[in-house]
Amino acid sequence: MNLESIPLQAFLIVSSLLFCIGIWGLLNSRNAVRVLMSIELMLNAVNINLMAFSSYIDNNLIQGQVFTIFVITVAAAEAAVGLAILLSLYRNRVTVDMESFNLLKW
Amino acid sequence: MSIALTTQLICFSILSLVIIVGALGVILLDSIVYSAFLLGGVFMSVAGLYLLLNASFVAAAQVLVYVGAVNVLIIFAIMLVNKKEDLKPIDNLKSRRIISTSICLTLLSLLVRVDSTDVWNLASPSTSIGEDSTIRIGEHLFSDYLLPFEVASILLLMAMIGAIVLARRDVMNQDISTGLPVDQELIEKAREPLLVKKK
Numbered sequence: 001m002n003l004e005s006i007p008l009q010a011f012l013i014v015s016s017l018l019f020c021i022g023i024w025g026l027l028n029s030r031n032a033v034r035v036l037m038s039i040e041l042m043l044n045a046v047n048i049n050l051m052a053f054s055s056y057i058d059n060n061l062i063q064g065q066v067f068t069i070f071v072i073t074v075a076a077a078e079a080a081v082g083l084a085i086l087l088s089l090y091r092n093r094v095t096v097d098m099e100s101f102n103l104l105k106w
Numbered sequence: 107m108s109i110a111l112t113t114q115l116i117c118f119s120i121l122s123l124v125i126i127v128g129a130l131g132v133i134l135l136d137s138i139v140y141s142a143f144l145l146g147g148v149f150m151s152v153a154g155l156y157l158l159l160n161a162s163f164v165a166a167a168q169v170l171v172y173v174g175a176v177n178v179l180i181i182f183a184i185m186l187v188n189k190k191e192d193l194k195p196i197d198n199l200k201s202r203r204i205i206s207t208s209i210c211l212t213l214l215s216l217l218v219r220v221d222s223t224d225v226w227n228l229a230s231p232s233t234s235i236g237e238d239s240t241i242r243i244g245e246h247l248f249s250d251y252l253l254p255f256e257v258a259s260i261l262l263l264m265a266m267i268g269a270i271v272l273a274r275r276d277v278m279n280q281d282i283s284t285g286l287p288v289d290q291e292l293i294e295k296a297r298e299p300l301l302v303k304k305k
Contacts, residue, residue: 016217025133027206059234077265084272
């Protein structure tokens with residue numbers, strides 16, 4: 001790669017930071033809506049990775065961009081179903097606290 | 107990309123700063139509404155990064171789907187479930203925080219270590235199709251990625267029906283076509299919490 005562009009590593013480090021922030025939020029949030037937001041952050045980190053590799057390594061066929069579009073599709077479906085599950089949980093438990101959702105806990 | 111390198115670097119720095127600070131705000135702020143709006147800002151900045159990578163179509167899809175649909179959906183969910191509640195304190199919160207933070211930091215250091223290696227054989231920028239990426243995506247979607255494209259439409263249909271069934275509130279007392287009473291055992295009763303009473 002010539003020096004006329006941003007290094008690929010910069011994009012990868014930004015996406016790693018975003019992914020780890022997402023995991024931290026997923027593990028530490030008590031509000032169920034915030035857990036869903038953390039999942040969206042992690043999906044975005046993966047998308048940045050795919051786009052960076054597609055632009056720097058596969059810049060003629062850009063299969064990474066097609067993959068990103070599929071990930072965006074699946075993320076939209078995941079958000080819709082996740083929020084519907086959250087609403088029905090809230091209707092049954094009258095709380096969004098993650099600690100109170102322990103039906104399947106051993 | 108026809109923009110000069112300095113401009114690209116400035117744009118990249120600002121966008122990554124907004125992404126990281128916004129993501130930290132999403133998970134650390136107390137108010138969930140602020141988190142939702144910051145999440146919209148993070149999505150917009152990610153779309154800006156896509157523009158820097160010569161992917162105008164994916165940037166537009168990101169703005170439309172994430173900011174226009176997912177973020178609005180999250181804000182609606184917050185409006186529906188937003189109730190001030192006093193969370194019960196959990197006893198081993200501190201050790202939990204320490205363990206999860208150390209896991210995240212370990213993962214981050216591993217990822218940064220892998221990121222900073224230089225083993226990828228980068229393509230030469232002369233083969234780049236640049237601004238024609240939208241045409242190439244269209245060719246992909248209707249030739250070698252046709253099956254995933256069609257499966258994605260079925261997935262969206264299933265997600266739509268599933269979300270409607272899960273989030274439906276009103277219960278019909280009688281079947282519309284026959285007029286007979288519907289078996290209420292199978293339908294979730296909207297007014298009665300099913301699990302709270304069982305104590």
